[in-house]
Amino acid sequence: MARGELRTAKRAEDIRYAVRDVILVAREAQAAGRELLYLNIGDPNKFDFATPPHLVEAMCKALRDNKTSYAPSEGLPEALDAIRRYAEGKGMSSVQDVFIGNGGSECIEVALAALADDGEAVLTPSPGYPLYQAILSKLGCVEVPYYLDEAQGWQPDLDDIAAKIDDRTRAIVVINPNNPTGSVAGRETLEGIAELARRHDLVVFSDEIYDQLVLDGPAHVSFASLAPDLPVVTFNGLSKAYLGPGLRLGWGILSGPRERIEPYREAIHKFLRSRLCASHPVQYAVKPALEGDASHLVEAKKKLIIRRDLTVDRLNNIKGISCVSPTAAFYAFPRIDIAGSDEDFVKALVRETGVVVVHGEGFGQRPGTAHFRVVFLPPEDILDRAFSAIESFMAKA
Secondary structure, three states, rough: OOOOOOOOHHOOOOOHHHHHHHHHHHHHHHOOOOOEEEEEOOOOOOOOOOHHHHHHHHHHHHHOOOEEEOOOOOOOOOHHHHHHHHHHHHHOOOOEEEEEOOOHHHHHHHHHHHHOOOOOOEEEEEEEOHHHHHHHHHHEEEEEEEEEEHHHHOEOHHHHHHHHHHEEEEEEEEEOOOOOOOOOOHHHHHHHHHHHHHHHOOEEEEOOHHHHHHOOOOOOOOHHHHOOOOOOEEEEEEEOOOOOOOOEEEEEEOOHHHHHHHHHHHHHHHHHHHHOOOOHHHHHHHHHHHOOHHHHHHHHHHHHHHHHHHHHHHHHHOOOOOOOOEEEEOOOOOOOOOOOOOHHHHHHHHHOEEEEEEOOOOOOOOOOEEEEEEEHHHHHHHHHHHHHHHHHHHHHO
């Protein structure tokens, strides 16, 4: 007896991840003979960046020393100690716990799962990293986007945040430096968010994965350093500043008043224990990353500043495109003046030119605006070719 298609879980219906979803269109273009220029994914090691040798050696030594058993669920003690020292160096004075996960993404999912129940709400930045939308959808929670102000260099809009907090709200996500805009939130803005969190008894999730990749402008300020009295989970990892995206090693730092956050700490550890541990040998790279030679950052930022400046200059000289200059990370989020949707724009761009970017709606944006995200990690010759193709494409639009 023939049976129909297998029924799938409803939680999968709203799962989107624009950064990788665009690859489906890119594969179609490649199959049709189009050469692809990838400006869509923030993977430094796809280009002329490499994981620092002392991190590689630390992991290799761990493998040679047979460090392939299960690690403690929360993480390797020497790695956790190094993260605590790093947190103290960033001014976090009320750290109560540190935990390690399979990439920052697992730490984010664990922290959200341990806090918010079905139907409860979490405020997320728009534009912002689409992982949060995917996780919240999977958990049955409500994502409530708050806007970043493009006219103010993509700073979080405090009035918009305040207007969107209600009795369902459990937490505010701050991505600083921001992906996809490359903006860095100022101290005054962060203090304003902290005051809202105090007033409404909210947890703050501070995603700081690009904190060591500030290219110019004011230095990065860790949210938890400004609010030792608030429950804050700070996320970071080896993927970006330490050029190890495929190592899948990240961490969370839980800070705030000890007695108040103890139940939350234990809830996080229940999830950590249930999935055993993060990769044992990779955890040996954490201490040398945080406390060893950091000269790779100097060289990386030199490259990125040149490529950032090229990107902003080329984009701002294309009719119908305007771009706020990013001050951190390796992304730009240009605005486009088009009649249709930015998703249709990106699909047509990929098919006609082979330039792979990500549509702005995949990260969130104010209604009535259209954007796309550019990754400026590739060498200058590739960026030049890509922007020339975009310029020709826009001239035909």
